[in-house]
Amino acid sequence: MANAQEMLVTQDKFTHRKNLKKDIKHSLGEYIIEKIIFCLGITSVIIFSLIFLFLLRTGLTLFRDVSLKEFLFSKNWFPISVNPQYGILPLVAGSLLITAGAILISVPIGVGCAIYISEVAPPKTKMVLKVIIEFLSAIPSVVLGFLGIVVLANWVRISFSLSSGFTALTGSILVSLMALPTIITISDDAINALPKEYREASLALGATKWETIINVLVPAASSGIIAAIMLGIGRAIGETMTVMMVTGNAAKIPDTFLTSARTMTATIAAEMGDTVRNGTHYHALFAVGIVLLMMTTCINLIADFVLNRARKEGR
Amino acid sequence: MKKIAMLLVLIMVATVALVGCGSDTPVNENTTSNGSEAVEVNNEVDFNKLVQVKGSDTMVNIGQQWAEVFMDENPQAQIAVTGGGSGTGIAAIINGTADIAQSSRAMKDKEKEDAEANGYELTEIIAGRDGIAIAVHKDSGIEEITMEQIKDIFTGVITNWKEVGGNDAEITLYSRESNSGTYAFFKEFVLKDEEYAQHSMLMPSTGAIVEGLKQDVNGIGYVGLGYLTDDVKAVPVAKEAGAKSFLPSIETINAGDYPVARPLFLYVAGEPQGVIKLYVDFILGSGGQAIVKETGFIPLN
Numbered sequence: 001m002a003n004a005q006e007m008l009v010t011q012d013k014f015t016h017r018k019n020l021k022k023d024i025k026h027s028l029g030e031y032i033i034e035k036i037i038f039c040l041g042i043t044s045v046i047i048f049s050l051i052f053l054f055l056l057r058t059g060l061t062l063f064r065d066v067s068l069k070e071f072l073f074s075k076n077w078f079p080i081s082v083n084p085q086y087g088i089l090p091l092v093a094g095s096l097l098i099t100a101g102a103i104l105i106s107v108p109i110g111v112g113c114a115i116y117i118s119e120v121a122p123p124k125t126k127m128v129l130k131v132i133i134e135f136l137s138a139i140p141s142v143v144l145g146f147l148g149i150v151v152l153a154n155w156v157r158i159s160f161s162l163s164s165g166f167t168a169l170t171g172s173i174l175v176s177l178m179a180l181p182t183i184i185t186i187s188d189d190a191i192n193a194l195p196k197e198y199r200e201a202s203l204a205l206g207a208t209k210w211e212t213i214i215n216v217l218v219p220a221a222s223s224g225i226i227a228a229i230m231l232g233i234g235r236a237i238g239e240t241m242t243v244m245m246v247t248g249n250a251a252k253i254p255d256t257f258l259t260s261a262r263t264m265t266a267t268i269a270a271e272m273g274d275t276v277r278n279g280t281h282y283h284a285l286f287a288v289g290i291v292l293l294m295m296t297t298c299i300n301l302i303a304d305f306v307l308n309r310a311r312k313e314g315r
Numbered sequence: 316m317k318k319i320a321m322l323l324v325l326i327m328v329a330t331v332a333l334v335g336c337g338s339d340t341p342v343n344e345n346t347t348s349n350g351s352e353a354v355e356v357n358n359e360v361d362f363n364k365l366v367q368v369k370g371s372d373t374m375v376n377i378g379q380q381w382a383e384v385f386m387d388e389n390p391q392a393q394i395a396v397t398g399g400g401s402g403t404g405i406a407a408i409i410n411g412t413a414d415i416a417q418s419s420r421a422m423k424d425k426e427k428e429d430a431e432a433n434g435y436e437l438t439e440i441i442a443g444r445d446g447i448a449i450a451v452h453k454d455s456g457i458e459e460i461t462m463e464q465i466k467d468i469f470t471g472v473i474t475n476w477k478e479v480g481g482n483d484a485e486i487t488l489y490s491r492e493s494n495s496g497t498y499a500f501f502k503e504f505v506l507k508d509e510e511y512a513q514h515s516m517l518m519p520s521t522g523a524i525v526e527g528l529k530q531d532v533n534g535i536g537y538v539g540l541g542y543l544t545d546d547v548k549a550v551p552v553a554k555e556a557g558a559k560s561f562l563p564s565i566e567t568i569n570a571g572d573y574p575v576a577r578p579l580f581l582y583v584a585g586e587p588q589g590v591i592k593l594y595v596d597f598i599l600g601s602g603g604q605a606i607v608k609e610t611g612f613i614p615l616n
Contacts, residue, residue, distance in 0.1 A: 080498075090513075149523065157530055164527060164531045164533075164534060165530060165531075166516055244519055249492070249517040249519075250515055251517070252514050270492045270519060273399050273402065273406075273494050276409075276426070
């Protein structure tokens with residue numbers, strides 16, 4: 001230690017002597033470090049724009065062979081055929097239906113769970129629940145899909161007396177399990193972030209705990225809860241493996257929850273392997289990717305916007 | 316300071332030298348033993364090459380069996396077998412990332428052109444035959460079915476079992492994903508290149524089709540003979556209405572009675588050479604053909 005101090009002192013003297021030179025060195029060092037950190041900072045931006053550019057470049061080539069109108073509005077997805085048809089409508093419909101189902105299931109459960117964790121549960125239960133929810137988010141999607149094929153598909157088939165359990169509903173239930181942790185965690189944070197005066201004032205005015213939660217806390221945290229739901233939707237729409245394993249993947253526009261559906265993600269995953277590079281089919285899959293990326297980006301932007309508003313309200 | 320630095324450098328040099336020697340020796344030994352044994356057994360075949368076999372999911376099991384037995388007989392050989400679908404295997408051999416493509420369908424002309432464009436002249440080898448069973452749930456009431464009916468069912472013309480002599484119930488269709496050779500073969504051979512019905516479910520693997528049929532009394536699907544289980548049975552198929560129907564088996568397929576059968580292909584870039592030639596000869600020989608039979612496929616003779 002003493003030695004080190006001595007060294008520092010000598011260094012100090014040294015610095016004084018060559019102050020001018022050192023200053024230039026310092027500012028140069030500062031400049032370099034600043035630039036390096038700047039580069040690190042914009043890495044994610046660069047990566048995102050590169051991915052987007054690549055997707056766009058490859059995907060848009062499709063429209064040399066297929067018209068935009070046919071791609072967006074045709075009801076037939078027959079990529080491997082004598083007369084291939086690339087209509088994305090059934091895939092978008094499948095994705096939206098399964099996501100909607102998943103949200104219908106996971107939002108009531110997720111928000112209820114968040115309210116319970118943040119307002120009602122005793123500290124010990126709270127801790128256990130939080131750990132278990134983290135476990136839920138750690139289950140690999142293939143494992144869920146496997147359970148889905150063997151257990152859930154059978155259950156859906158029997159309880160709705162269908163002939164096949166590979167339905168959009170099966171996919172929705174499994175995907176809702178995967179969206180739940182996101183929804184619970186973020187809603188819980190939103191409710192926790194409310195100033196405790198809200199709670200105290202409401203209770204002091206004679207409201208019951210239930211009335212406080214329903215009339216004061218949930219409305220006050222609504223922006224945060226909506227953001228949680230949006231992020232949950234983003235999670236659900238991007239899910240691939242589970243959905244591919246349990247929904248049957250029939251490329252037609254599903255009319256109920258109890259028929260098979262094919263999502264955009266499953267289509268890309270299932271068909272990418274056998275496409276000839278730079279063929280029409282290959283480009284079509286990239287175009288599907290663009291549509292998917294645009295949808296998730298929009299959802300994330302909305303979530304961001306709402307979350308920002310929530311933060312401002314919180315202050 | 317200088318001394319320490321020198322010492323460090325010395326130690327580093329010494330370690331590098333030692334490590335170098337250490338790894339050098341065994342490699343040398345390996346090559347010599349490799350060489351001598353290869354001379355004894357197989358007239359100087361270079362076994363250092365890792366042979367990548369890729370393709371049909373139908374043929375993954377049989378491919379792995381071939382590779383295992385072949386590697387037991389030739390311990391230096393290294394063969395890696397992966398699936399992914401016939402289309403995937405053919406795409407891999409066109410792109411030069413596999414040495415042998417296993418395929419349950421013949422190559423399309425377009426694919427042959429692509430391969431030639433990349434400088435590969437592909438050799439086609441038929442390694443065995445496969446019967447495709449038209450599979451239903453074990454309690455299904457269907458007694459027999461004609462090729463015409465199968466086509467109508469899978470293209471969506473017939474949607475109710477009572478039209479082909481079963482109960483009054485909707486038919487559920489189980490098909491493979493489009494990267495499957497079975498999908499392509501079935502479409503070309505049975506559906507005469509018409510589209511699969513839009514409501515047919517595209518399952519990611521043959522195992523998933525079997526799982527679906529196991530749960531679904533009203534389901535129908537197509538699977539390789541090796542995949543039939545106690546819960547999933549094959550329907551006897553007749554070539555046309557009025558003709559006698561046959562269950563798929565080695566005898567009926569070899570005799571040409573059972574109509575839904577196809578060859579199993581191997582594709583090799585150029586003439587097979589070295590280990591690849593040895594491997595192909597093994598597959599076509601008695602040992603390889605015995606495995607074809609064991610795994611539920613039909614041997615060549």
